[in-house]
Amino acid sequence: MINIKKLSVALKNKDTVRWIIKDGYSYILTEHFGLKTKKEIKGSALTALIKIIGGIPQEGQGLENHYGLRSQLNKDKIDSTISLFNISNRYKSVEFTHLIQQLDQNLYSIFKADTYIYADKTYVDLINLNKKDIEFVGRDKISPIYATKEEEKILIVPVRLREELQYLTA
Known part of the structure; x- marks a missing residue:
């Protein structure tokens, strides 16, 4: 369902980008959109993410670029980011x-x-x-x-x- 080929365009000019890999899923979150997928991030999407984030997270790790400040996410930020993908019954x-x-x-x-x-x-x-x-x-x-x-x-x-x-x- 996710069109990874369009990801590099969607990532342009983002102030905050997070990339987490956990349990075989990639979680990518910006201030305007987020995605959860098991698809391999490759091609121009991978190039864009590496340029923004400065690397590729390992399993259980999260990396962030917030207004040019690159950092590794702590467990609480990883868990809170992943929880955004839990859809409540109010939807x-x-x-x-x-x-x-x-x-x-x-x-x-x-x-x-x-x-x-x-x-x-x-x-x-x-x-x-x-x-x-x-x-x-x-x-x-x-x-x-x-x-x-x-x-x-x-x-x-x-x-x-x-x-x-x-x-x-x-």
Whole structure:
């Protein structure tokens, strides 16, 4: 489900990037998105992560670059980062609408829950939408949207727009 080839683009200009390897999973988290996968990180994604983080974490280890300060994560930060991928029962199914909105130079994918939820298309592109049985869950405009398939997960932080788009209001 996760499109690793799009990861290097999604990592551009991020202020904070964490990469943890634990129990055979890679957890990659930025201020705008996160992913959990067993896929091998390779190619341009690996190159981008090494350039940002300064290395490759070992099993059970986490590395971070926070505004240019590189460090190794302690156990509490590793555990709190991994816990972000635990989806609570307060989340419910949301619909991926396939609609895209352009505002200024930015493209946003639109999800439908009780309200419309907008997510930067760059991060939605991390999801291979050609795969079947991808489940999308969320809560509201300010809670992360999760895409899950089997054990892979992507979380995307929604974008808050100043006003609802008129053609979507009923």
